Every structure is written in structure tokens, then in C-alpha cells.
Amino acid sequence: MGTSPRTIPHSRGSIIGSHFYDYHYQFFHVKEVLVNTPSSKALINKDQKISSWRIFLLSTATVVLLILFWRIGDLKQDPFITETLSIKGEALSGSKLFKINCVGCHGISAQGFVGPDLHEATQEMSDKKIINQVIRGLTPPMPSFEIEPQSMADLLAYMHSLNQ
Numbered sequence: 001m002g003t004s005p006r007t008i009p010h011s012r013g014s015i016i017g018s019h020f021y022d023y024h025y026q027f028f029h030v031k032e033v034l035v036n037t038p039s040s041k042a043l044i045n046k047d048q049k050i051s052s053w054r055i056f057l058l059s060t061a062t063v064v065l066l067i068l069f070w071r072i073g074d075l076k077q078d079p080f081i082t083e084t085l086s087i088k089g090e091a092l093s094g095s096k097l098f099k100i101n102c103v104g105c106h107g108i109s110a111q112g113f114v115g116p117d118l119h120e121a122t123q124e125m126s127d128k129k130i131i132n133q134v135i136r137g138l139t140p141p142m143p144s145f146e147i148e149p150q151s152m153a154d155l156l157a158y159m160h161s162l163n164q
């Protein structure tokens with residue numbers, strides 16, 4: 001009877017003590033395992049590799065998207081331009097159209113007047129750009145022209161003939 005009041009608090013104390021010990025042991029032990037074993041190091045490195053791989057993928061995707069937005073106008077080409085480019089133009093009828101519509105500014109033989117000399121135009125500009133120049137009126141004072149695809153193709157053929 002005399003031992004039980006001593007043994008119970010003692011055993012309680014030791015139970016608490018062993019919990020405390022276990023907690024500390026596990027805590028440091030687990031920490032040790034995480035930091036020091038080669039497999040856990042490999043895990044950490046793998047994680048870092050994955051995140052830099054993700055960054056690489058994200059930046060690639062961003063660049064691709066930017067290029068897509070930048071080229072979107074080229075991707076869905078104006079049907080007028082598509083049709084004009086599919087027609088083979090006649091330089092002679094193109095020169096007639098040029099004399100009616102363009103010589104007032106570009107000169108009787110396209111040598112340049114208010115507007116620039118057009119002899120090198122087909123060398124310096126794509127056909128598509130020239131078509132846009134004629135139908136869009138983006139650079140005043142040059143007006144925009146309402147023109148049939150056939151006539152536009154003829155004008156292009158004439159301008160190509162200036163370059164030969």
C-alpha cells in the first residue's frame with residue numbers, strides 16, 4: 001500500500017517523459033531523415049527540376065501565344081486579297097487602269113510625283129502589301145480604291161512589269 005502512491009506518480013511521470021522523449025526523438029529523427037538521406041535529397045532536386053521545367057513550358061507557351069496574336073491578321077487573310085492573288089493579271093489593262101487612276105499622283109510613267117516612284121514597288125513590297133495600299137487608304141493623301149479583284153491583279157501585273 002505504501003508503494004502504490006509513489007509508483008503511480010512515478011509511472012505517470014515516466015509515461016509523460018517517454019512521450020516527450022518520443023516526440024523529440026521523432027522530430028529530430030524525421031528531420032534528420034528528410035535532410036540527410038540521399039533519397040530525400042534526390043526528391044528535393046527532382047522538385048526543383050520540375051518547377052524549372054514548368055517555368056520553361058510556361059514561357060514557351062507565352063511566346064507561342066504572343067506570336068499567334070501578332071500573326072493572326074496574316075492567318076485569316078482578307079478574301080479580296082486571296083482572290084486577287086489567285087488571278088493572273090494583264091499588265092496592258094493594268095497600265096490603262098493606272099493611267100486613269102494613279103498617274104495624277106505617281107506620274108505618267110510611275111516615275112513619282114506627289115506619290116513615290118513605283119518602279120521598285122514590287123521589289124520593296126509584297127503583293128499583299130501593295131493590295132492593302134490600294135484598297136485601304138491607310139496613307140493619306142493616297143485614297144482607297146474600290147476595285148475588282150481582276151483589275152487589282154492587272155494593276156499588280158503592270159507594277160511588276162515596271163520592275164523588269
Ligand code: HEC
Nearest residue numbers: 101102105114115116121130133134139141142143145155
Ligand atoms: C492622291 C494621290 C494618289 C493617288 C491618286 C494614288 N496614290 Fe499611291 N501613293 C500616294 C502617296 C502620297 C503615297 C505615299 C504614301 C506614304 O506616305 O507611304 C503613295 C504610295 C503608293 C504605294 C506605296 C509605294 C511605296 O514605295 O511605299 C503604292 C504601291 C501606290 N501608292 C500605288 C498606287 C496605285 C496603284 C494607285 C492607283 C490605283 C495610286 N497609288 C493612286 C498618292 C497617291
